[in-house]
Amino acid sequence: MDQADDEALIELCRTGQDDAAFAALIDRYKDFVHALVYRMARDRAKVEDLAQDVFLKVHRGLPYFRGDAKVATWIYRIVFNVCAQDRARPRVEVPLDREGGGPPLDPGRVDTAFADLELRDRLDKAMSELPDNYRFLVAAHYLRGVQYDALAEALDIPIGTVKTHLHRAKRMLREKLSR
């Protein structure tokens, strides 16, 4: 997504008298935001509402967007905040069990289609148990290859910390899957 186009769109959103510019901004980011929220949200039924919340916050934040960060990075940060706020609410615990998940992961079987599906399902559950920042890093990095520098800017941490946290998050996933 081109940063110059994004900034022009933001300016149009601020000065426009109708919603056309903001609709264009939504169209540009909706799939990415929805997919990222889908991977971040603990409750799949709330994904669309949370994705809408992200754009409502973008809309309310327009007058305050100073352009210090890229528009995409700003939106990543809002996604992170919206999902973290949602996860902070009281929840019904869903245990990470093996019900329907089969035996412990056998690396020799991982190349079969069934094992891939099973792994994906268990990985989803394991992801839901990661801390918010780790979960966000894994979700965003593997979604569209969001680069380390953008993640670092969105979470306001050094790039080295992003890499360390990403490796640590994957280690946690591996340990959960190997139990």
Place this chain on the structure above:
Amino acid sequence: MAMTCEQVLESIEAVAAGDEPADAAFDAHLAGCPSCAAALATARAIERTLASSPAVGAPERFSQSVLARIRRDRWREEQQVDRAFHAAIGIAIVAMLAAAVSLWNLSGVVRLVLLAIETMSEVSQASAEPGTNHPILALGLPAALFATALAVWWWAERRSPYDAGGDGGAQA
């Protein structure tokens, strides 16, 4: 130099992601350690699965739904401003009626006129003493309320569609 299981496990995710190369010591350890080899296979499977997970895009009418929520929020805000405006108008009217009743007595209009003349002559003097039922005070307060109501109305009408207020927790 031989690596321990702890050292190998420490760098398994980086090797699986391709961020670090697997050196000879790493490979040598894996060759003789089924547990670490299995851990690397799992890490690679996780890497592959994460990279190939499908992205679930937004539903078809997503943009329209967001815009509808924005309009709904905007309408609610305007309703709140309207309620404040109507309350201010109501208070101003009640205060004006109260002022009119308080000024009404047996001498009626004559006294009111005299008071008005007296007030005109005192207009350059200091404000009324406490406790005095001064017409300026009696009428000034409701007039100020009325002016405030008009100011609220003017402010509400001149706002642009994007001056919704609040940063939404998202300043950048």
